[in-house]
Amino acid sequence: MSQHAPGRYPLPEGSQDVGAQKRSAWQRFKRWPVVLRVATLGCGGLIALFVLALIVAIVAVMLSPEGAEERAAETDEQELVLEESEEPEASEEPQESEEPSEEPTESETPSASPTRTATPTPSPTPSPTPAPAPSRTSTPTPTANPNEHTAVVVRIIDGDTVELDSGDTVRISGIDTPERGECHFDTASARMGELVLGKTVTLTRDREDTDRYDRILRYVDVDGTDAGITLIEEGLAKARYDSRDGYGFHTREPDYISADDGAPLQTCAPEPAPAPAPAPAPGQQGANCDPNYTPCIPAFPPDINCGDLDVSVRVIGTDVHGLDGDGDGVGCEGND
Known part of the structure; x- marks a missing residue:
């Protein structure tokens, strides 16, 4: 009988070998360089995160409204297929009660046996759930011309x-x-x-x-x-x-x-021409009177000015004395 410590029971031989292997594997892992250990743990963590994300995504798809609708649509299609496959069997039951003819007809050939199925009809495409219509916003009224x-x-x-x-x-x-x-x-x-x-x-x-x-x-x-x-x-x-x-x-x-x-610009009517000066009375112009003026003033030369006269004069010819400064036909207006 083998000796062992009081209160302890010897472990099976196989379990001792497994524990030793685990301890030796962990000890070998601890001897690895720090960089290698960190890389190994990081890769393992990434793989675990990826698997967890994949599981979460699958669960989310199964629980999402779209997934539920797709599963419901698939269930409806399967039910329609089952109903269509059952209809031919129901329609062929009366034919089994009829007496079979002595000669096989084309309808009794294996191709027309009760195993044939009805022509499949296109399954109705499940209509997608309409998305909520966006609230209509009133069209803005065009602003007035800023100019x-x-x-x-x-x-x-x-x-x-x-x-x-x-x-x-x-x-x-x-x-x-x-x-x-x-x-x-x-x-x-x-x-x-x-x-x-x-x-x-x-x-x-x-x-x-x-x-x-x-x-x-x-x-x-x-x-x-x-x-x-x-x-x-x-x-x-x-x-x-x-x-x-x-x-x-x-x-x-x-x-x-x-x-x-x-439409050319309107023109103004020409101003009436000034009335011609009355002709001097016979004898008014003497030998020393200038024929270009009335009443009689001394003939040119010599030149005279308005200060040499006591009255205004009208120019009836050429203003040789330069008495009509404003060209209105009347000279020496200030003498009146």
């Missing part, structure tokens, strides 16, 4: 310049009307007043915002009518300040030029 605004005209400065209720002065783009003192100044100003004075107009910016006088440059439309082109068509304005004279092209330039070509 347009409205205002009320409160004063007419001239045919191409007006003043607004905002205090801004507007120089109408693309046109030019007569200036103060020129022919048809009053006519063009009055016509612009008829079109826009006291009305709400649409002001449209096309190129520069202001001119050198700080007036805003705009097209002026009232009730759908372009006030600028209206004056051009009526011969009270010219198409100006465009690409033809170095100011750059503007949007309405072609229309303005076309209207200008079709």
Whole structure:
């Protein structure tokens, strides 16, 4: 009988060998270099994480709504196939009760035996669960043209310049009307007043915002009518300040030029010529009177000035004495 410590029982011989092998394997592993041990443990950890992630993914797919729908669809397909495979057997039961004919017919050939199955019909494709429709958002209303605004005209400065209720002065783009003192100044100003004075107009910016006088440059439309082109068509304005004279092209330039070509600027009636001076009465011009003036003044030479005379004179010929300084036909007006 072998001797052993009191209270202990000897282990089976095989188990002692296994424990020794485990201890020797662990001791051999501990003798490996640190880098190799770390690499081995890291690889093992990565493999364990990969396996764990794979298990989690499989469980997630099995529990996801899409997976449940797919499994339900597969179950429905299997049930449809089973129902279709059972229908031919039910339809062939009455035929078995009939007396078989002596000669086999084509229907009794092995190809037409009860084992044949009905023509498979396409299984209905499971319709996917419709995704929730996104809430409809209202289509944004297009914003107004940032280059347009409205205002009320409160004063007419001239045919191409007006003043607004905002205090801004507007120089109408693309046109030019007569200036103060020129022919048809009053006519063009009055016509612009008829079109826009006291009305709400649409002001449209096309190129520069202001001119050198700080007036805003705009097209002026009232009730759908372009006030600028209206004056051009009526011969009270010219198409100006465009690409033809170095100011750059503007949007309405072609229309303005076309209207200008079709309606030339109105011309002023010529001023009546001054009435001719009355002929001197017989005997008024003496031998020493200059025939270029009336009443009688000394003939040239010598030259005389207005200070040498007591009255004004009318030039009826050539002003040889230079008495008519302003060229109005009357000299020495200050002597009256």
